[in-house]
Amino acid sequence: GLVHVTQAVLPGMKKRNQGHIINIGSVAGQQPYANGSVYCASKAAVASISRALVHETVDTDIRVSEINPGMVETEFSVVRFKGDKNKADAVYKGVHPLDGNDIAETVVFVAGRPDHVNIVEMLVFPTNQSAATTVYRKP
Numbered sequence: 001g002l003v004h005v006t007q008a009v010l011p012g013m014k015k016r017n018q019g020h021i022i023n024i025g026s027v028a029g030q031q032p033y034a035n036g037s038v039y040c041a042s043k044a045a046v047a048s049i050s051r052a053l054v055h056e057t058v059d060t061d062i063r064v065s066e067i068n069p070g071m072v073e074t075e076f077s078v079v080r081f082k083g084d085k086n087k088a089d090a091v092y093k094g095v096h097p098l099d100g101n102d103i104a105e106t107v108v109f110v111a112g113r114p115d116h117v118n119i120v121e122m123l124v125f126p127t128n129q130s131a132a133t134t135v136y137r138k139p
Contacts, residue, residue, distance in 0.1 A: 002046060006053070013062050018115075020063040022107055023050045027070045027123060031132035043068075047121075054120055063118040065110045070125035071097040071135060094137030098126050 002023060013019030028036055029043030050066035057064060077088035103124070110119045128136040 002049065006049070010053075010062075014057075014060060018061050020065070020111055021050075021053060022065045022067065022110055024103070024107075025050070025066045025068040027068050027125070027132045030068065030123075033133050051120075054118075061115065063115075065119050066121050067103065067106050067110060068121065068123045069098055069103055069106075070123070070129045070132070071095065072103060073097040073099050094139065095128050095135050096126055098124065 025046040026043040032040035081087040
């Protein structure tokens with residue numbers, strides 16, 4: 001999807017010499033973890049595509065940003081555990097994860113910078129997370 005949408009919108013942005021592409025990656029694209037090979041690889045691809053686009057549009061006023069969330073409570077865990085809600089809920093036990101609104105606010109912040117400011121990459125964690133698989137869980 002990311003590639004198809006980018007290919008669809010980039011020509012118009014180049015013609016207008018303006019626009020902003022904001023891709024959502026993941027810390028998993030920077031810090032792969034066991035049993036996440038396909039997901040981690042797909043998010044690493046988001047990072048590579050985003051960074052290449054920054055280079056490819058450097059002679060334009062087009063901005064390209066990548067937002068990389070850490071732990072976000074979404075339906076992803078339910079899908080990951082094939083519908084096992086108990087396993088999915090255990091992922092977030094004892095920690096206050098980010099939610100979709102946190103990421104939406106980050107997108108609004110990145111998009112709202114002045115035209116001459118490009119936030120190329122942003123890593124967003126909940127307070128008690130320090131790496132892809134390092135999370136402090138409160139008792």
